Amino acid sequence: MKTSALLSRGSAPTELVTAELDDPRPDEVIVRIEAVGVCHTDLVTREALGNTPAVLGHEGCGIVERLGSSVTSLRTGERVVISFASCGRCGQCRAGHPAHCGWATALNGSGRRLDGSPTIRVAGEPVYGAFFGQSSFATAVLADARSCVPVGDVPPEVAAPFGCGFLTGAGAVLNVLRPGPDDRLLVIGGGGVGSAAVLTALSEAVEVVVAEPVAARRALAARCGATAVASLDATLPPLTHALDTTGRPELIRRALGLLQPRGVLALVGLGPAELALEARALLLRGLHVRGCVEGDAEPSVLVPELLQRYRQGRLPVDRLVTTYALSDFDRAVADQQAGRTLKPVLLPDRG
Structure with a gap:
């Protein structure tokens, strides 16, 4: 399916382009992004990749639109936060420490699936994607269902940073x-x-x-x-x-x-x-x-707990967030680096 995505090449200005996502495999989902946080790791990775064309973003929140054939833990129309990717099968994952998954580097930082296949293309050519299992600087993303945590009616701009930074x-x-x-x-x-x-x-x-x-x-x-x-x-x-x-x-x-x-x-x-x-x-x-x-967290456990504290007024993280249009990524980064913004969150619908 088609999506609008922020394409970055090193320190050059980002560009909003039309990209194509793979169809979801049995354990994957398509999520329409409502909000996505900007994290320091995005900026470090952009610099490290040099001129490699990439779609980054790893604090996505949005609505599930399509389910892979074996996904039973989610339903279409459900709002989810997308957190980091983990295999769910290795010793660390089974022990409740998925941030230390044996496949963490490949799943979150290789730019492709574990089998080496790309998840996103621009002008027909594969680009670096699947960042933290999502690449959510876009209007829609392909993600592993295991990485998606339902968040109910929490505003997406508040929920998104729980994918990584707040978590x-x-x-x-x-x-x-x-x-x-x-x-x-x-x-x-x-x-x-x-x-x-x-x-x-x-x-x-x-x-x-x-x-x-x-x-x-x-x-x-x-x-x-x-x-x-x-x-x-x-x-x-x-x-x-x-x-x-x-x-x-x-x-x-x-x-x-x-x-x-x-x-x-x-x-x-x-x-x-x-x-x-x-x-x-x-x-x-x-x-x-x-x-x-990643806070040594199991997102499916800690994210709901933290959002409950937010609902109770005990964790007022909405005070930390400033929103921008997706196309205003470069301004959001400049504001954050200048100290004018604490946590920038991009809203694709305003792009």
Whole structure:
């Protein structure tokens, strides 16, 4: 079927083009996209691919339009969030940790299906697609049914970022760090992932400190109930847990130095491949450092829980979202990088 899609080539301006999707295989579905979040991983991947033509996007939300012949978990007309792809069969998936699926790299980052077949073509030629099992910078996508989570009547622009960014921040708190009411959490970086972590921790009655250089983001965190500082050079209270969303080695090392004995630091930011840490401090102070992918979440379990908190007013993630037309991708990215927007979400119907 035909779809309009944002085609990117490295740092060149994106182009809205007509593309063709494959028909769904037995375990796949076609989803008409109503909203799609813009995530830092999209931008990193666009740069890494160079001039390779690609359709990215991995925080899609929309209406199921077509079902593969073996799909029984979804129905047409149902609104779903599309999260990352996983096989559902390997040891990690069976243990409830699909973010660490044995096929995660191939399913989410190869640009094709596992068997090497393309899912999307432009002018008859295959392009890099199937990004995180979806490539949702488009008006319609082909996705694995396993990646789709029903979300009911939640507005699509609110639900979409739960496919990755909001899921990552919230899951890092609930599944990895697990602070309690007597703990104090430091969140480094107040972007989409960090802000979702802040709101989730506050919903757990955890005291939160946010380190964020952008004044508008600090103000938002403060309005939500967190303590906000411009940098880690500020005088901070004792900290039991920390979450780094920046990937910057100097901030990670500084965070470890600020933690109380037996403190826990989770890393979700993409940064340099190597990071030098002081082993003696880790050993003598009993510190823990945890990597965290996609909030170590099972989306079919955590996304409904988080959306229920949103419905109850405990997780006001709608405060984080600014919407743009699909064709305004480049402006959305520029606004995010300038700090004018926290979490941009694209609306294809406005493209």
